Structures are given as C-alpha cells and as structure tokens.
Amino acid sequence: MSHIDCAVRGCNYNIFNKPRGVTFHPCPIRSDMRNKWLQILKTKCTVLDWNRSRICSKHFETKCFNIKGKLKDDAVPTLFSSAAHKHPVKQTQETSTSSRTTVDRVLNKLTQAELMSDIKNTLSKMKEPSNLETYMNDDYRCKPDTPTEAQLWILIKKQDHLNTRLMELVVQNKKHVELLQKNLEEARSSKKETEQSIETYKYIVKCLQEKLATLEEQIEILTTVESRKKKRLY
Numbered sequence: 001m002s003h004i005d006c007a008v009r010g011c012n013y014n015i016f017n018k019p020r021g022v023t024f025h026p027c028p029i030r031s032d033m034r035n036k037w038l039q040i041l042k043t044k045c046t047v048l049d050w051n052r053s054r055i056c057s058k059h060f061e062t063k064c065f066n067i068k069g070k071l072k073d074d075a076v077p078t079l080f081s082s083a084a085h086k087h088p089v090k091q092t093q094e095t096s097t098s099s100r101t102t103v104d105r106v107l108n109k110l111t112q113a114e115l116m117s118d119i120k121n122t123l124s125k126m127k128e129p130s131n132l133e134t135y136m137n138d139d140y141r142c143k144p145d146t147p148t149e150a151q152l153w154i155l156i157k158k159q160d161h162l163n164t165r166l167m168e169l170v171v172q173n174k175k176h177v178e179l180l181q182k183n184l185e186e187a188r189s190s191k192k193e194t195e196q197s198i199e200t201y202k203y204i205v206k207c208l209q210e211k212l213a214t215l216e217e218q219i220e221i222l223t224t225v226e227s228r229k230k231k232r233l234y
C-alpha cells in the first residue's frame with residue numbers, strides 16, 4: 001500500500017500520524033462533483049493528482065458523512081483552518097512554494113535584457129572551473145567524460161558566445177538598414193531632379209512645337225507666293 005497523506009496545504013495528516021477517526025477520501029468521479037472540488041481545492045493544495053491525492057476527513061463538516069461514517073456523494077471539503085495542525089516539514093514546502101511564485105513574479109517583470117545582465121551578474125560571482133578549456137572543443141562542444149558542472153559551464157559559455165554573435169549581427173543589420181535608407185533618400189532626390197528636367201523638356205518641346213507651327217505657316221505663305229509667281233510667268 002502506498003503512502004497516503006492529505007493533499008491539503010498545511011495539513012500533514014497521513015496514515016501513520018493521523019488521530020483516531022480521521023479518514024482519507026479520494027476525489028469524486030462524478031464530473032459535476034469534480035468541478036466543485038476543483039474550484040475549492042485549486043487554492044488549497046500545492047499539488048493535486050486527481051487519481052492519487054486524498055483529502056482527510058478533517059476538511060469535511062460532520063453533515064458530509066452518513067451514519068456509517070461514509071462520505072456522502074455530494075460532500076465537498078469546506079474546512080481549511082490552516083493553523084490547526086501544521087507541521088514543520090510542510091512549512092518548508094510552503095516556503096519553497098511561495099519563493100517559487102516570487103521568482104515567477106520577478107521573472108515576469110524582468111525584460112530579456114535585464115534578465116541577461118542579471119544572469120551575467122550572478123555568474124560573475126560564481127567560480128568558473130579553471131580547467132574548462134581542457135573539456136571543450138573549438139566549437140564549444142564537450143569532450144566525452146566531461147563532468148556535469150563543466151558541461152553546464154560550457155553551455156553557458158556557448159550561450160554567451162552566441163549572444164555576442166547575435167549582437168554583432170544586430171549591429172551589422174542596423175548598419176545595412178542605415179545604408180539602405182541613405183540609398184533610398186538619394187534615389188528620391190534624384191527622382192525629384194529627373195522630374196524637374198522632364199518639366200523643362202516638356203516646356204522646350206512646347207516651344208519647339210510653337211516654332212514649328214510658325215514655320216509651317218511661313219512655308220505655306222511662301223508656297224502660295226511661289227505658285228502665284230509661277231502663274232504670272234506662264
């Protein structure tokens with residue numbers, strides 16, 4: 001038989017230390033009752049394994065049990081006097097849980113950059129193994145039989161190297177973008193110049209067309225005059 005203890009946070013009853021009369025109850029199978037239990041227990045248990053977790057009878061009102069002491073089908077746990085029977089072991093677990101949520105909270109607040117500098121800061125305080133290079137190939141690969149600690153340090157080194165490379169690429173990319181922008185501006189100004197010269201050419205064409213018209217008129221007059229002269233000659 002596996003070790004049975006109460007899943008409620010702060011309650012430390014198990015089959016070995018429970019007072020007489022305290023019983024352990026599995027989570028209900030009926031889905032409507034499951035939902036009711038879940039709503040209550042999600043804030044009361046650190047871990048709740050639906051198939052294995054047990055809730056001790058201390059969390060149920062007396063009316064939840066029938067005469068034979070069996071838990072009724074519609075019973076839900078409602079009693080959670082946290083100070084009632086605390087145990088130092090569980091307190092440690094609670095502390096680790098709350099510190100874990102603190103870490104989560106802090107992590108959510110930090111930006112990527114802050115996180116990286118924080119990690120670097122922490123790393124600088126840790127002592128790097130002196131013989132790290134002996135375990136490492138040129139491309140930051142671990143040689144066989146590298147101790148775990150050295151493997152982790154090599155991973156950190158690789159990450160750092162990749163970060164540096166990434167930053168270099170970002171800077172390069174930025175330069176490219178700047179160059180492209182400059183080219184674009186130049187293209188724009190040359191386009192403007194072209195537009196201006198097109199206007200000038202249009203004007204010149206217009207002038208030439210006018211001149212051509214005048215010339216055509218003159219040719220017509222001259223042709224008329226010529227033909228009259230010819231008529232007169234005959």
Ligand SMILES: [Zn+2]
Nearest residue numbers: 006008011056
């Ligand atoms: Zn309990």
